[in-house]
Amino acid sequence: MLLSFLAAVMAAQSAGQPSVSQAPAPSSSAASAQERLDPRYVDCVEFLKADLELGRIAAQQWVDEGGGAPARHCLAIADLEAGFPKLAALRLEEIAQRKDAGDDYVRARLYSQAAEAWLEAEETGHAEAALEKALALVPDSAELHLTAGKVYAAQERWQDAIEAITAAEEGGFASAETYVIRGRARYVLGAYERAADDVVAALSIDPVNVDALVLRGDLARRGMTIDVYYDPPEKK
Template sequence: MLLRPALALLLLTGPAMAQKGLGLMEETPDHLRLYNDCMKLARADPLKALPAAEKWHAQGGGFAARHCVATAMFMAGRYAQAAVQFESIARDMGQDRPGLRAELWAQAGQAFIEAGVATKAIEAQNRAIELKPTDASLWVDRGLSHAAQRAWPRAISDFDRALQLSPDDVEVLVLRAASWRNAGNPERALADAARALRIAPDHSEALLERAFANLARGQRGTANVDFSMVLRLVPPGSPAALRAEAGLRGELPHPSEPALPQAPAGAARGGGKR
């Protein structure tokens, strides 16, 4: 993951959701086509999609058009505005479709994180969790927001809950390992990294977390084995490679560096996990 230093927006744009019309529009072939076309344009050319989506909304596109507007805003880097739009859609849906409203609140949270407003992200993610508490990814989202605030006990608690729901999720184990490391508990970090590596032996971020945990414990030789393995697995010059090279020099992550590893592709909404 990690979750990412830059969080990816988890978009509701998969084929299955499109076939259902997201529950946001009149479910006719024409409306579905308009929505799909709008969302494709929002991803490819958000500045062009935004006026088109706003025009569609003015012509009666309803929630679907508003969702496309919000998505285009996000993709254009207008994160705070996108977050407000996602929140507004979720509120205006009333009490209908709690699962979909949870997704919209989650999207608002992602946008607030990108805007650098972790407090607002957590508020939105609280709403998402209230609506869909059995969705592990929502707990991960909020854990990442707590991590952005460096509130490590809260982040760990949310990752705990995510792992209760999805016990063998390697990415969440790595996130929790990183959180334990940042909280000053290398022993717990080592345990989570080792558990992740039993599931995915060549996972570069898990190897890094095990290495940094061992380095913090004074086991530099053991740590260097993992750092060297990472350098064989990842592209030269990549963030993971740079971290491994720093580790080989005996350098622990600096407080100013991203606190958590980068998010995996599967962590992004729309990647099938939701």
């Protein structure tokens, strides 16, 4: 889950970043940040991808050697990928409090990552607390509204989830996952036509998104026929 955020978050420690509300989309941010990462951090992440168990041991050794925030972040990701989301969330919050973590932009992203880890651990109260810390640092962040939408949906605060994801979308941050979350919230509230719009948006991005297809089926049982036109994914 968090691997898509690695480059953008940790590279920001050593290079100037715009405020979160002005940040580019995560994919382009991560791509440009990749070139500025600590080579050992890159190696640590690649090791995790190749061999999670040994990579996690190596990350712990780097932490023990005084590797600072990058080492601790790599270890947190290792914990998450190994199935220990609570431990990962605690580590991420600890990193966000360190002096060497970076500026408010970086710290907000770390708290946001912690919130998502808490969600994976099904600890919505802790997720909301981490989210509040992130928003306190950069309250106008469109990107953080994505995380807020996930937290509110997990708490079944459906209208709050809709508003958060809409705010993120207006700021240039959206994904198939978040369209599905907003669509599900609208479905629960009985706004079936708006939910159908979100299904179309999600499937236009990811034609095989399982959650979008499930929601499409739920809407069909409510009499909503959804036609989605897209180019089929290329066969590899």
